[in-house]
Amino acid sequence: MRSFLFGAFLFLFIGTVKSQSDSVFIRKIADEIFQHSTAYNNLHALTKNIGPRLSGSPQTYTAEKWGQDALQRAGADRVYLQKAMIPHWVRGGKDQATLISGNNRQTLAVIALGNSVSTPAKGITAPMILIHDFDELEKRKSEIKGKIIFFNHPFDMNFVWMFNAYQEAVPYRVFGASRAAKYGAVGVLVRSMSSSTDNFPHTGAMIYNDSFPKIPALAVGLRDADKLVATAATQNSLSLFISTNAHALADTVGYNVIGEWRGSEFPDQYITVGGHLDSWDPAEGASDDGTGCVHSIEVLRALKAAGYKPRHSIRVVLFTDEENGGRGALAYSSEAKTKNEKHIFALESDAGGFTPREFSFKGTEAQMKTIRPLLPLFEPYGVTTFSMHGAGSDVDPLNDSTGILVAALIPDSQRYFDYHHAANDVFENVNKRELELGAINMAALIYLVDKYGL
Numbered sequence: 001m002r003s004f005l006f007g008a009f010l011f012l013f014i015g016t017v018k019s020q021s022d023s024v025f026i027r028k029i030a031d032e033i034f035q036h037s038t039a040y041n042n043l044h045a046l047t048k049n050i051g052p053r054l055s056g057s058p059q060t061y062t063a064e065k066w067g068q069d070a071l072q073r074a075g076a077d078r079v080y081l082q083k084a085m086i087p088h089w090v091r092g093g094k095d096q097a098t099l100i101s102g103n104n105r106q107t108l109a110v111i112a113l114g115n116s117v118s119t120p121a122k123g124i125t126a127p128m129i130l131i132h133d134f135d136e137l138e139k140r141k142s143e144i145k146g147k148i149i150f151f152n153h154p155f156d157m158n159f160v161w162m163f164n165a166y167q168e169a170v171p172y173r174v175f176g177a178s179r180a181a182k183y184g185a186v187g188v189l190v191r192s193m194s195s196s197t198d199n200f201p202h203t204g205a206m207i208y209n210d211s212f213p214k215i216p217a218l219a220v221g222l223r224d225a226d227k228l229v230a231t232a233a234t235q236n237s238l239s240l241f242i243s244t245n246a247h248a249l250a251d252t253v254g255y256n257v258i259g260e261w262r263g264s265e266f267p268d269q270y271i272t273v274g275g276h277l278d279s280w281d282p283a284e285g286a287s288d289d290g291t292g293c294v295h296s297i298e299v300l301r302a303l304k305a306a307g308y309k310p311r312h313s314i315r316v317v318l319f320t321d322e323e324n325g326g327r328g329a330l331a332y333s334s335e336a337k338t339k340n341e342k343h344i345f346a347l348e349s350d351a352g353g354f355t356p357r358e359f360s361f362k363g364t365e366a367q368m369k370t371i372r373p374l375l376p377l378f379e380p381y382g383v384t385t386f387s388m389h390g391a392g393s394d395v396d397p398l399n400d401s402t403g404i405l406v407a408a409l410i411p412d413s414q415r416y417f418d419y420h421h422a423a424n425d426v427f428e429n430v431n432k433r434e435l436e437l438g439a440i441n442m443a444a445l446i447y448l449v450d451k452y453g454l
Helices: 002-036 039-050 058-074 134-139 162-169 171-181 222-234 286-305 327-338 372-377 396-402 432-452
Strands: 078-090 096-101 104-107 110-112 124-131 148-151 187-191 217-220 239-243 247-261 266-276 312-319 342-348 356-362 385-387 405-411
Touching: 002 286, 002 372, 002 432, 039 058, 039 286, 039 432, 058 078, 058 247, 058 286, 058 312, 078 327, 096 222, 124 187, 124 222, 134 171, 148 171, 148 222, 148 239, 162 171, 171 187, 171 217, 187 222, 187 239, 217 222, 247 286, 247 327, 266 286, 266 327, 266 432, 286 312, 286 432, 312 327, 312 432, 327 396, 342 396, 342 432, 356 432, 372 385, 372 432, 396 405, 405 432
Parallel strands: 124 148, 148 187, 187 217, 266 312, 266 342, 342 405, 356 385
Antiparallel strands: 078 247, 096 104, 096 239, 110 217, 124 239, 247 312, 356 405
C-alpha cells in the first residue's frame, strides 16, 4: 500500500510540475504577443491596402502575395502556393430594390446573394408575398406563381450562442430561391442573416437546385425588413421592384498560401493552423476572416520568438475560397490524402477576433483524452470550455479524409453577425486586445498538441 501511495504521489507531483512548466511557457507566449504582436498591423494591411477579396477577383491574387510576404516575415522555413480551381462570381454593379405601394415608392437597402443570377436589364416588378418559414411556403404554394417572395425569418434571440441562431435561419438564404422557384416565384428577397440594429444588408452564398428555374435572390437590411413587415400588416397590395447584374463566370485558379515550419523530431508529421483569405465583396473582410489569417500567422511568429522548437512540422494555411464553395479546403485535404501525409491535428479561426471563449473540437473521445486535462492552462486567457460541437469548414475535410482531431477557436458570438458579410465588416470594428487574446490561445493549443501529441 505504501508503494502504491508513493507511486500515486509521484504521478501527481510530475503532473503538477509539467502543468507549471507549461503555464510558464504559455505566459511567455502571452507576453510576446501582448508586447510584440504583428497581428493588428497585419490586419490593417490586409483590409486597408487590399480590401474585399471575393474569389476570383483581382484582390484574390494581391492577397495571396500579401500572405506569402507575411508568412516569410513571420519566419516560415518554406512558403509555397497550392492550386485550387475556384468559382468566379461577380456582382456586376449596384443591386436595387423598391417597395411599391400604390403611388408610393420606398428604396430598400439590398444586396444580391452570392451566386445569384441577374434580373433582366429592366429589372423585375411583381407582387410581393411575405413568407415567414418554409412551412408557410408549402401552405401557400398555390399563391406563389409570378410573385416575389420576401422570406422574413428573424434570428431566434433566445439563443445565447448566436451561431445557433444563424444555423437555424440560414437555410432561407441558401435554399430559399429554389424553394420559391419550385412554385413559380420570379424573385426572392431574404431578411439578412443578422441580429444587428442597423440597416446593412448581409450577402452570403446561396445554392440553386437545378431542378427548378434560377431566379434572382437579394438580402434586405433589418430595418427595411421590419418596414416591409409593418407595411404588409396594413396594406394588402404591395409590389417589389428588384434589379441586379450578378452573374457567374468560368471557374478560375486560386491558391492556398502555406507557410511551413519544419519539425525537429517528426518533420513528416503535420499540425495545421489557418484561416481563410477570401471574403465577400461589400467590405474589407476584417472579422470574416482577416482575423483568422492574422491569428494563424501570429501563432508561427510568436512561437518562434518565444524560442520554441516544434517536434512536428507546423503549417500555417491561408485557405482560398471558403466563402463560395470551400475549394481550398478540399484541395488541401485531397493532396494530404494523395501524398499519404501524416496529419496530427488541425485548428482554424473563422469566427472573428472577439474575446476567446472556447475551443470546439470534432473527433473522438479517445482523441480528446490528452486535450481535456489541459483546459486550466487556458482559463487565464479567456477560454473556459472545450466542447465537441464541431470545428469549421476549412479543417473539417481533414477530419473526413484522415480522421484526425480538428478544432475551431470560438470567440464571444454576440457581435459577429452584426458584421458578417456586410459593408461594416471593417478593420475599425476589430479590437486589438481581443485579437491578441485569440492568438495567445491558439498558439498555446498548438504548442501543447505539438509537445504531447494526441
